[in-house]
Amino acid sequence: MFGSTFGNLFKITTWGESHGKGIGVVIDGCPAGLPLCEEDIQTYLDRRKPGQSRFTTMRKEADRVEILSGVFEGKTTGTPISLMVKNTDQRSHDYSEIANYYRPGHADRNYDIKYGFRDYRGGxxxxxxxxxxxxxxxxxxxxxxxxxxIQISAYTLSIGPVAINKEKFDLSEAENNPLYMPDAEAAKKASDYLETCMQEQNSAGGMVECMIIGVPAGIGEPAFEKLNANLGKAILSIGAVKAFEIGDGIAVAQSDGLHNNDAYCADEAGHITKKTNHSGGITGGISDGCEILFRAAFKPTPSISATQESVTRAGENLDISIKGRHDPIIVPRAVVVVECMAALVILDAMLAGMTSRFDLVQKFFRELY
Structure with missing residues (x-):
């Protein structure tokens, strides 16, 4: 399988399957000297692990991370960092009957066509x-x-037909409800909507929004390594994401130049800034110093217990009801995934940006040597 490596300078290769012995990642390109321990990573993994509310799969996994290499005496060594999480609660028998048919909304058939073989245990x-x-x-x-x-914060913008009220936006509230919505009232309405979906043996989709504060102007490249393009690739590579937009997004198609352009101005200190941020903090593929804001649309969980139409591998029609432990909605657990993919892109672009100007390269070289 080609395509499990991401990044240019800060490069990662993920490995493992849902029902294998473990799953993990190798990081290549992390500078030496970064203080790092397993708890730094565990904090993020705890946000995506299953079984935290009735709106997530009941698969019970501690998802405890182990640092296998690249860290010595609490600091990174500059060599590859290998991280592993063991799978401890696989129930592969839950998937035995799907070995011979294709689940709607899943990649089952495409895997069979591409590889002539597939691991049907959890996908x-x-x-x-x-x-x-x-x-x-x-x-x-x-x-x-x-x-x-630089601070990266993602949260649930909407679930099904329920969206947060930006006038009631409170980022701290996102940590107080299982849906990661920064609006308590919207979280309650979304919970009620999900209860209905579950009663109907159905699932829901939603939108995650992410804001990145503190990225300096000048990060990103003007052609094939545009910062917004790389963010788009990173976010769209998340399995359930079907759309990505930055700044005003698709709304620009109904705007005009006078209203869509961000006017420049100088603040009281004489620093150049923008009066608006329709561009979402990136212009010409390069960061402009303003807040970077983008959104990702997640499809409803395809594994539902309601009856659906499908076919067997032999092409015979049948009705199916998918068994197993599945999330009625993916969005809350995906919030931290969006944050982390954004972090990978921003860091990689910043490392590349260090070599954009020869005068800065000279200054760094002279200070170091």
Missing amino acids: GRSSGRETIGRVAAGAVAAKMLKSLG
Whole structure:
């Protein structure tokens, strides 16, 4: 399988399957000297692990991370960092009957066509459990960015027809409800909506919004390594994401130049800034110093117990009802995945940006040597 490696300078390779012995990631390109322990990573993994509310799968996994290499006496050594999480609560028998038919909304048939073989236990590499490696690596990137004054915060913007009220936005509230919604009233309405979905043996989709504060102007490249393009690739690589938009997003198609352009101005200190941020903090593929704001649309969980139409591998029609432990909604557990994928992109772009100007390269070289 090609395509399990992501990044240019801060490069990660994820590995493992949903029902294998374990799952993890190898990070290559992390600078030496970063203070790092397993708890730094565990904090992020705890946000995505299953079984935390009635709106997530009841699979019971501690998702405890182990640092196998790349850290000595509490600091990174500059060599590859290998991280592993063991699978401890697999119930592969729950998936035995799906070996011979294709689940609607899943990658089953595509895997059969591409590889001539598939791991039907939980979907193998197509399972949401694959995101463990992304989150573990993203936690390391996020710690580096935080030390540089860059903060990445994602939250649930909407679930089904229920969206937060931006006038009641309270980021701290997102940590007080299982849906990660920064609006207590919207969280209650969304919970009621999900209860209805569950009663109907159905699932729901939703939207995650992410804001990145502190990225300096000048990060990103003007052509094939645009910062917004790389963010889009990273977020769209998350299994359940079907759409990505940054700034005003698709609304720009109904706008005009006079209203969509961000006017420049100078603040009281003489610093150049923008009066608005329709661009979402990125113009021409390069960060402009303003808050970076983007959104990701997640499809409803395809594994539902309501009856659906499908076919067997031999092409015979049948009705199915999917058994097992599945999330009625993916969004709350995906919030931290979005954060971590964004962290990987921003850090990689910043490392690349260090070589954009020769005068800065000279200054760094002289100070170091």
